[in-house]
Amino acid sequence: MTVSEDVHQLVRERAGNRCEYCLCHQNYVMGRLQIDHVCPIVKGGSDTEDNLCLVCELYNQHKWTKTEATDPRTGRRVPLFDPRRQR
Ligand SMILES: [Zn+2]
Numbered sequence: 001m002t003v004s005e006d007v008h009q010l011v012r013e014r015a016g017n018r019c020e021y022c023l024c025h026q027n028y029v030m031g032r033l034q035i036d037h038v039c040p041i042v043k044g045g046s047d048t049e050d051n052l053c054l055v056c057e058l059y060n061q062h063k064w065t066k067t068e069a070t071d072p073r074t075g076r077r078v079p080l081f082d083p084r085r086q087r
Contacts, residue, residue: 002047003035011035015054020083022059029056038084040065053083 003011012033017026019033026033036055039045042065055063063080071078 003052007047007049007052008035010049011052011054014049018054019056019059020053021055021081024056029058031057033057034060036060036063038082039067043067050084 015033017033018024019029033054033056036053036059037045037047038051038053041047045051066080068077068079070076
């Protein structure tokens with residue numbers, strides 16, 4: 001990852017120091033919240049702030065490079081929540 005410390009700080013402040021998926025505050029998660037690429041680099045995502053979000057380690061390890069998942073009710077492939085599109 002080539003995200004500068006300035007951009008890292010901007011993403012952290014924009015997120016209110018919370019995981020942008022489960023909304024847990026830094027004070028209540030194990031380890032330091034991490035920067036995640038909403039659209040992974042391997043799928044053409046960029047290092048710009050509009051593609052970055054703050055996430056907990058648990059979520060980041062589960063998401064990895066996924067951008068979609070199978071809906072357990074319908075069996076259909078659906079896009080994962082995108083915190084940049086919800087604002
Ligand atoms: Zn989380």
